[in-house]
């Protein structure tokens with residue numbers, strides 16, 4: 001496992017330095033929750049707040065989620081694991097945040113765990129990367145020598161299903177949805193305000209947690225995240241009824257990567273794949 005204590009120490013040290021120097025007005029990191037297994041997203045705004053910062057194997061939240069809550073121009077330091085750094089890149093590509101306003105506190109890490117199940121999530125629900133893709137300051141030694149697992153390996157069983165079985169699978173899963181919207185709240189790429197599902201004119205779907213409305217909410221959300229999901233897995237972990245949303249997002253991400261040769265949030269110079277027309281692009285998306 002990664003040296004979580006060392007990372008926590010370095011996180012506190014850098015947060016203190018940045019706040020004291022006035023380089024940022026807020027540091028987005030983690031604080032203790034009701035127990036060690038449930039740390040919480042935390043915004044440290046003063047040196048006095050630094051003592052509350054923690055980092056352990058349950059700090060799964062994607063802190064990039066909170067960047068869009070601050071007015072443009074706010075100087076922010078944000079703790080980023082691999083997937084979180086991809087979210088930052090994607091948000092920069094989508095012009096929701098500017099690179100020059102951010103200090104990225106990179107966290108190279110493996111051995112992260114799901115708070116609910118205790119299972120290691122490194123390669124199942126997340127993108128399988130250990131090191132942040134982009135950072136300014138690295139809070140630990142880069143991780144090398146871990147088994148490389150394709151983020152799409154977990155799709156094998158799902159892909160073996162035929163069309164009818166997949167429809168049945170998703171219908172059963174989405175029927176469980178209680179429409180708490182925790183998936184939307186946890187997702188760094190779900191920032192529309194208002195979300196289509198909260199609009200009343202036009203009213204896109206029924207808000208009651210019933211089959212047709214659930215299907216409409218999720219299929220639209222899946223569609224909105226096509227080419228944008230950075231595979232942090234937070235939506236699935238946030239779901240109180242354990243709907244494996246990551247399967248759908250990964251499947252769409254895989255198809256996008258195959259069609260357009262680009263994974264979301266991997267390079268600053270990329271453009272979001274579905275708003276970037278290239279004559280050589282595959283027409284498979286129209287099928």
Ligand code: SF4
Nearest residue numbers: 187229230232233235
């Ligand atoms: S859809 Fe889920 S896995 Fe993808 S970026 Fe949002 S929270 Fe992360």
Ligand code: SF4
Nearest residue numbers: 177178180181183239
């Ligand atoms: S978190 Fe789960 S139950 Fe809540 S809206 Fe999302 S899929 Fe439905």
